[in-house]
Amino acid sequence: MKSVALISGGIDSFVAAAFEKAQGSDIYGLSVNYGQIHRKELVCARKIGRFLGVKEHRFLDIDLSWLPSSLIDKNYVAEKISNIPPSYVPARNIIMLSLALAYAESIDADSIVIGVHSIDYSGYPDCRPEFIEAFQKVVNTGVKKSVEGGKIVIRTPLISLKKSEIIKIGNKLGLDFSITWSCYRGTEKACGECDSCKIRLAAFADAGLKDPVQYEN
Numbered sequence: 001m002k003s004v005a006l007i008s009g010g011i012d013s014f015v016a017a018a019f020e021k022a023q024g025s026d027i028y029g030l031s032v033n034y035g036q037i038h039r040k041e042l043v044c045a046r047k048i049g050r051f052l053g054v055k056e057h058r059f060l061d062i063d064l065s066w067l068p069s070s071l072i073d074k075n076y077v078a079e080k081i082s083n084i085p086p087s088y089v090p091a092r093n094i095i096m097l098s099l100a101l102a103y104a105e106s107i108d109a110d111s112i113v114i115g116v117h118s119i120d121y122s123g124y125p126d127c128r129p130e131f132i133e134a135f136q137k138v139v140n141t142g143v144k145k146s147v148e149g150g151k152i153v154i155r156t157p158l159i160s161l162k163k164s165e166i167i168k169i170g171n172k173l174g175l176d177f178s179i180t181w182s183c184y185r186g187t188e189k190a191c192g193e194c195d196s197c198k199i200r201l202a203a204f205a206d207a208g209l210k211d212p213v214q215y216e217n
């Protein structure tokens, strides 16, 4: 079995890919440099690929730096009040899954694994089960492999889990979380103050585990 894993450098995609590997799949990593504020997460993505023993790891440069998002432009402020946070990148997971699908079809992979979860719901529409179901229909109707009787399944092993549960599973799988990065800043140590650091620290505390990443504060 072959699986294309979207690897971002964070905890979720690491645990999702490791979970898929534990089910017996060979992992083909895909990481995208889309113009994130810093490169640190891509450095971590490479380390994660090595840790997982990926068969191949593709890094794509897809310039999304023209899109409004606080993940791309740290000075970005949303124009309208919305329940969806400013870190939302327009259509990001549609773009990522499309790239993963092209890769999966080209190597005759059986699945794509993505670390989305919707329990501590960030408000991102492209992390919800209904989006994944809809994209599965795209896969089933839009590529040669599917119409010729083959199957590419989108796997979302974390979709109904809380962040603390994801960390516990990763811990059981023996993952080294010191090679992950969640902070919105790309400094030597994580800031401990941004939303992403706060969510991560709270989840480790909730899981009763110590975060091996170093923090400034």
Ligand SMILES: [Zn+2]
Binding pocket: 182, 183, 184, 185, 190, 191, 192, 193, 194, 195, 196, 197, 198
């Ligand atoms: Zn931070």
